[in-house]
Amino acid sequence: MTNLAAPIDRNAAFAPDKVAIRFEGAAITYAEFAREIARAAHLLRTRHGVRPGDRVAVLAANAPSYLSLLYACARLGAILLPLNWRLAAPELRYIIEHAQPRIAFAEAAFAETLHEAAPDLPTAPLAIPEGSEDKDGPGTLDDPLLLVYTSGTTGRPKGALLAQEALFHNAVMSHHMHGMTAEDHVLSVLPFFHVGGLNIQTTPALQAGATITIHPRFSADVVLAAVAKDRPSLLLTVPATLRALMAAAGWETTDLSSLRAISTGSEPVHPALVGAVTARGLPLLQVYGATESCPIAIYTRLGCATTAPTSTGLPGLLCEARVADDDGRELPPGTAGEVLLRGRNLFRGYWRDEAATAACMQGGWYRTGDIATRDTAGHFHVHDRRKNxxxxxxxxxxxxxxxxxxxxxxxxxxxxxxxxxxxxxxxxxxxxxxxxxxxxxxxxxxxxxxxxxxxxxxxxxxxxxxxxxxxxxxxxxxxxxxxxxxxxxxx
Structure with missing residues (x-):
């Protein structure tokens, strides 16, 4: 496999008429999706002068073209820079000045904010026009692909640089976690500007040849209506959106029988959430990770029992994890320590910040800053952030x-x-x-x-x-x- 765009082409060859993406009433087949990626790659290379290593910013709600740009960057060896549309112009300005993208693709609703943040940055509309195609490119799995800025819970955000191979290994773990195949239908409602919304189910589903339905933004009522109408098999939430679903009027009455599981992560999960989902006859899968791990690192697997409903699960298929002391030594079961991760799903470092990169790495292990314990069966129980x-x-x-x-x-x-x-x-x-x-x-x-x-x-x-x-x-x-x-x- 040359780069991460290749599986899309392979899926288009095997099943050209299979629906890859559903969005706002339209169905895009794998053949059509592959052609849009090729057009996006040609557009980036010829009209915008994008070369390997260049950053391509996107400021938009979830949309198919968002994903086309991601895979076009993979083909060219360029780097996608997802921008959080909830940020104010000064916050965006810091990220843009730090990352220095060559071009920014913007949804019309955010064009004014983008201009305020970076008036001199060349921009383009999100839609990919008809035109010539680049079906090949210099990109490889070793090239960086995503530059994702952390949410800044402690102040200024840092840009985590993820290679194409990180997304590939992450997808393999998602397939393992969810038992995901080409027969699945993923309802994708979390924002693509975070690795969770982009990489826990969405890009793994496309790598597997499955179908995804994209919602531009999360709405509890809209999600429940989509589950009833579109009959997806997998849904990813975070605890905040899961609570919103449970508070919605249709939670108790919506037919959820098409779902094989609901997945959640991003923070410790309250037992009440686990109980509310299982009461509806569904398993609640938990996933633990960070922007720096793409994010899948530890998870509960569909069909595999854990020792407690609050457990985050076991280290993923292609990721090592340990609970360690300050010197990185692994601690025995029941002893609280910091979660350390190691694997090819990890980031390459923080963009233009060698000091921050060095501070969080120890002998090849990424220090997450999260405190956890392991039980005697090896399952992880994440308690809190170390700094908290x-x-x-x-x-x-x-x-x-x-x-x-x-x-x-x-x-x-x-x-x-x-x-x-x-x-x-x-x-x-x-x-x-x-x-x-x-x-x-x-x-x-x-x-x-x-x-x-x-x-x-x-x-x-x-x-x-x-x-x-x-x-x-x-x-x-x-x-x-x-x-x-x-x-x-x-x-």
Whole structure:
């Protein structure tokens, strides 16, 4: 196989009339998709002067042309730069100035924002016009293909550079995780500007010759209607979108029987979510990884039982994982440590940031910054981000554990727990809470609720009620934006 575009051509040769992509009522066969990729490659090379190693930016909601540009870049040895359309112009400006793309393809709805962010950057419409085709190119599996900027939960984002071979190995693990074949139909609703929406099911399905239905954006009601009408076999969510599905009016009545599984990831999964999905007769598969791992690294596999519903699963088919101490030594079962990953699905480093790359690598292992334990069967249980760990009086407090208990209270809709400096205990937990509409809750009642289930040192010393929590596009709380509000929580 020369490059990642080759499997699309092979699938087009084997089954030219097989539907590759469904989008807004249109069906695109593998033969048509392969031709659009070839036209996109010719367009990039001739009209925009794209050469191997050049960056091609995309600012758009999910669409078939988004994927055509990805595989066209693979054919040319160029690098796709997905831009988050939820970002403000100054945030986009930083990424564009850092990545220096040659050209940006933009959906019309975002053209003004793109111009504000980078007025001198050449742009083009997202649609790929009719024209000549490049059916071959210099790209190889060894070439970098994706430059994905992290969500910036700690400040300025970093650009993780992923090679074509990383996407190939990632797809093999997705096939293993889901039992995915050409007979599957994937409903793709998460944004392509994140590796989760792009690579957990979407690109693996196209590599397998399956069919994908693309939604431009996530909408709970639209997704449930699509499951009932289009009868997909696989659906990927994150906990935030899964909760939205469960809160929708049609969750209990929609026919979900076409689905073989629902998958989820991006943060620790609350047991209530597992129970709600299994109550509908479906397995909830969990996947763990990072932008830097493309992202699949650890997962539960369809048809294989785990020791607990909260387990993230076992190391993937083509990825090694361990729980290690600060020196990288593997820890015994039951001992908490940092998750380390190694494999050809890993990134090549951070774009123009050798120091950050060196800081997260140790002897070929990527240090994720996540804290986990392994049980005696080898299954991983991810607890929290290492940087979120609260050390109070010498005791470790994992905010995710406290948040899990808080969310069990019927009045609490959202929760985030941070550590605040304390002269006596070093740190104490502070809870930021969003209440459900019409609910009322006293601070002392919050503490009593937590104290009934957790040790006293884990009980929030202060509670801040707020209307919203700042989140990334995948629903992760941006803790660094809450820290300035810590002063308002002081007693």
């Amino acid at each position: 760990l609260i050390i109070s009086g010498g005791e470790n407090i994992y905010p995710a554990e406290v948040e899990r208990v808080l969310l069990e209270h019927p009045a609490i809709a959202e929760a985030a727990v941070l550590g605040a400096p304390d002269p006596k205990w070093q740190e104490v937990p502070v809870a930021f809470l969003v209440l459900r509409p019409g609910a009322a809750l006293a601070e002392e009642a919050v503490r009593e609720h937590v104290a009934a289930q957790l040790a006293r040192f884990k009980v929030p010393r202060r509670v801040v009620f707020t209307d919203t929590l700042p989140r990334t596009a995948l629903g992760k709380v941006r803790h660094f934006e809450l820290r300035p509000l810590m002063e308002t929580a002081r007693a």
